Amino acid sequence: MNLPIVDLGALGLDGGAHVLVRLALDDCRPGEEIGVRGSHPDLVADLVTWCRTQGHQCVPRGDGGADAVVRRGSASWAAWVGAERSGHPDPHTDSAIAAHPPAAWGLAARGSAVEPGGPEPVFRLDVRDEIWTDRAGSLYAQAVAGQWNPASAIDWLDPIVHGREIERAVVQVMTFLVENEEAALVVPARFLGQVHPHFREIQQMLAVTIADEARHIEVFTRRATLTGSELALSTVGGRASLQSLLEEPDFAIASFLLSVMGEGTFVSLLGFLERHAPDPVTRRIARLTRQDEARHVAFSLAHLERHVQHEPGLRARLASAVERRHRALQGTAGLNDDVFDALVLLSGGAVSPDAVALGWQRVQQLQREMAEHRQARLGRLGFSSGEAETLSSLHTRNFM
Amino acid sequence: MCVVSLRPFVLGAVAYDPKVVTIWEGFKQWFADQGFAFDFVLYSGYEAQAEAHLAGHVDVTWDSPLCWVRTRRLAEAAGTRAHAIVMRDSDQDLTSLVLVRADSNLTEVSQLRGRTVAVGAVDSPQATLLPLAHLAGLGLEPGSDFTVRRFDVMVNKHGDHVGGERDAVKALVAGEVDAACVIDGNHLVFAKEGTIAAGAVRVLTRTAPFDHCTMTVLNGVDTATTDRFAKLLLSMSYDDPAVRPLLRLEGLKEWRVGRTTGYAPLEAAVDRLGFYGADGSILNDDYRRILAS
Numbered sequence: 001m002n003l004p005i006v007d008l009g010a011l012g013l014d015g016g017a018h019v020l021v022r023l024a025l026d027d028c029r030p031g032e033e034i035g036v037r038g039s040h041p042d043l044v045a046d047l048v049t050w051c052r053t054q055g056h057q058c059v060p061r062g063d064g065g066a067d068a069v070v071r072r073g074s075a076s077w078a079a080w081v082g083a084e085r086s087g088h089p090d091p092h093t094d095s096a097i098a099a100h101p102p103a104a105w106g107l108a109a110r111g112s113a114v115e116p117g118g119p120e121p122v123f124r125l126d127v128r129d130e131i132w133t134d135r136a137g138s139l140y141a142q143a144v145a146g147q148w149n150p151a152s153a154i155d156w157l158d159p160i161v162h163g164r165e166i167e168r169a170v171v172q173v174m175t176f177l178v179e180n181e182e183a184a185l186v187v188p189a190r191f192l193g194q195v196h197p198h199f200r201e202i203q204q205m206l207a208v209t210i211a212d213e214a215r216h217i218e219v220f221t222r223r224a225t226l227t228g229s230e231l232a233l234s235t236v237g238g239r240a241s242l243q244s245l246l247e248e249p250d251f252a253i254a255s256f257l258l259s260v261m262g263e264g265t266f267v268s269l270l271g272f273l274e275r276h277a278p279d280p281v282t283r284r285i286a287r288l289t290r291q292d293e294a295r296h297v298a299f300s301l302a303h304l305e306r307h308v309q310h311e312p313g314l315r316a317r318l319a320s321a322v323e324r325r326h327r328a329l330q331g332t333a334g335l336n337d338d339v340f341d342a343l344v345l346l347s348g349g350a351v352s353p354d355a356v357a358l359g360w361q362r363v364q365q366l367q368r369e370m371a372e373h374r375q376a377r378l379g380r381l382g383f384s385s386g387e388a389e390t391l392s393s394l395h396t397r398n399f400m
Numbered sequence: 401m402c403v404v405s406l407r408p409f410v411l412g413a414v415a416y417d418p419k420v421v422t423i424w425e426g427f428k429q430w431f432a433d434q435g436f437a438f439d440f441v442l443y444s445g446y447e448a449q450a451e452a453h454l455a456g457h458v459d460v461t462w463d464s465p466l467c468w469v470r471t472r473r474l475a476e477a478a479g480t481r482a483h484a485i486v487m488r489d490s491d492q493d494l495t496s497l498v499l500v501r502a503d504s505n506l507t508e509v510s511q512l513r514g515r516t517v518a519v520g521a522v523d524s525p526q527a528t529l530l531p532l533a534h535l536a537g538l539g540l541e542p543g544s545d546f547t548v549r550r551f552d553v554m555v556n557k558h559g560d561h562v563g564g565e566r567d568a569v570k571a572l573v574a575g576e577v578d579a580a581c582v583i584d585g586n587h588l589v590f591a592k593e594g595t596i597a598a599g600a601v602r603v604l605t606r607t608a609p610f611d612h613c614t615m616t617v618l619n620g621v622d623t624a625t626t627d628r629f630a631k632l633l634l635s636m637s638y639d640d641p642a643v644r645p646l647l648r649l650e651g652l653k654e655w656r657v658g659r660t661t662g663y664a665p666l667e668a669a670v671d672r673l674g675f676y677g678a679d680g681s682i683l684n685d686d687y688r689r690i691l692a693s
Contacts, residue, residue, distance in 0.1 A: 012598070012599070013588055013591075014587065014588065014591035014596065014598055014599070014601075015591070015598030015599060016598070041602065041603070042602070042603050045495070045584070045603070045606060046584070046587075046588065048493075048584075049495075049584040049585055049587070049588060050588060052489070052490055052492075052493070052494075052585070053490060053585060053588075053651075054653075055489065055638070055653035055654070073653065074638070074639070075638045075653040075654075078638040078639045078644060079644070081639040081641075082639075082641060115641065116641035117641030117642060117644065117645060118641075118645070
């Protein structure tokens with residue numbers, strides 16, 4: 001049988017010739033040979049050197065027009081010995097997602113062959129049934145397709161024609177929104193680095209959520225200062241309510257409190273602003289951010305629905321988390337009065353008894369809507385209507 | 401009463417790089433997993449290691465080729481013998497090169513007369529002693545027929561640190577010297593990392609093959625323990641994920657039974673250049689001065 005010959009032309013080992021040799025050796029089994037020829041003056045000597053570093057054998061000889069013969073060693077296969085396929089990149093393929101991916105898979109791409117050994121980084125969130133949802137991939141795709149540019153998606157030059165008091169109300173609400181979105185950024189960010197990279201779609205969804213919140217913080221801040229105003233007051237009560245979210249170490253409970261209860265409530269609030277804000281800039285911002293928030297809520301509901309199926313006792317843990325948070329916040333003031341009044345004012349649209357009465361009714365309606373929707377989401381997690389009503393009533397008056 | 405010795409088999413090695421700690425800690429654990437009590441001592445330089453070996457402070461040393469030469473000479477002067485028991489596959493049949501710029505008009509070794517040749521550290525066997533002795537063998541005496549420009553990086557590490565060779569090659573590429581001496585493997589390393597652009601240099605001459613590092617023991621060390629140590633090393637498989645990272649760090653695919661035939665060129669170079677005496681004494685004045693400083 002003729003020896004396969006690799007012709008390197010004038011290319012030397014000091015210029016990348018080993019790449020062609022390696023490609024040819026890839027088709028060989030250990031012990032099989034290839035011939036190498038070329039016109040580089042140091043070809044054979046450099047080939048001997050390279051083979052020594054790779055565990056191959058090189059014999060300078062002229063079989064069939066070759067300048068040297070390389071016999072493949074076993075070392076270049078070694079990393080494949082015992083290498084384990086780490087699931088599959090397509091999550092819908094059978095066995096694509098491991099129930100408990102080994103720590104040693106670490107940062108390896110899901111579906112890659114993982115050489116055994118190596119570091120075993122600790123990713124605390126490494127149990128499929130505690131974080132996974134089949135919807136993560138499609139929600140991530142929606143999020144990527146729905147990314148909007150604050151500079152172009154909002155016409156910042158649209159006129160603001162309402163009076164100073166109404167504008168002050170808008171600024172107050174924007175100030176409130178910013179600090180809430182900070183919590184919505186920090187909480188998933190804290191968990192993102194704890195997710196085993198095997199659960200890539202969960203990482204991606206958390207990452208894009210964080211990017212969404214970064215953008216929300218930008219546009220709320222820009223709207224607050226659009227007319228030259230200073231930002232309004234950040235209250236102790238508001239920050240205390242959010243602090244209780246930051247301190248929650250359990251991913252399921254944190255997702256539940258932040259997204260199902262908090263961001264879900266914010267979806268109602270942003271819908272309210274989209275309908276009733278006094279200027280087109282604020283209405284546009286509310287519309288864009290509401291769409292993002294709705295996706296965040298859908299993600300959390302999806303993984304919690306699955307989690308509850310695998311761990312029915314989770315519902316009791318979620319319920320007690322709401323009760324615990326309620327007790328912890330009993331000593332705080334709840335929703336900043338200024339925020340509440342601002343919502344009345346901006347949705348009334350004017351400083352007059354009739355306008356305030358209208359705004360008051362709208363805020364009352366908003367609070368009913370918030371509670372109804374919270375109860376509906378709790379129902380999706382398997383809580384009875386009575387449980388849902390009770391838990392909804394215990395949700396922080398700070399909305400988030 | 402039976403007294404069981406708790407003393408492990410102790411290896412001496414030189415800490416030429418932080419990875420040395422990783423390597424020997426890893427080997428120590430692996431030996432422990434095989435039921436072999438092993439420990440190591442690190443020296444900051446090879447000369448102290450050789451002297452400690454002769455003094456019986458360690459059972460085996462992981463020697464540079466130059467350290468092997470000195471240990472062998474010291475041992476024989478002391479009436480005993482040194483044995484090269486195990487070495488890496490990558491230690492056998494190496495060569496050193498004298499490189500010149502590709503666009504240089506130097507095509508014959510004799511044309512180096514009156515020129516400047518860059519070498520590694522004063523105690524580098526591969527980048528200084530062997531290539532200088534090679535040129536001397538071709539009729540060009542270092543220092544008189546051509547100027548030697550030394551790059552003394554981490555002297556007393558016997559050239560284990562690649563820095564001296566890299567500096568020599570940089571000087572060649574920059575046009576500061578006419579030729580530079582490097583070991584063949586580093587030539588390809590420097591090309592890969594971009595220190596040498598493809599086609600920028602060519603090989604003017606190449607030394608005869610020589611061997612590099614070895615595990616050295618002296619007469620008097622328990623033979624059974626030494627044999628077990630050697631057999632364990634030789635049993636290490638690159639297919640084993642537990643040792644593969646260590647073998648990668650140490651730069652080998654397999655351990656091989658040691659041999660001394662590959663040290664003849666360096667023995668000759670050491671004599672020709674007056675580096676060590678036949679009794680292992682250090683003769684090179686520059687080296688002695690640096691060691692004393």
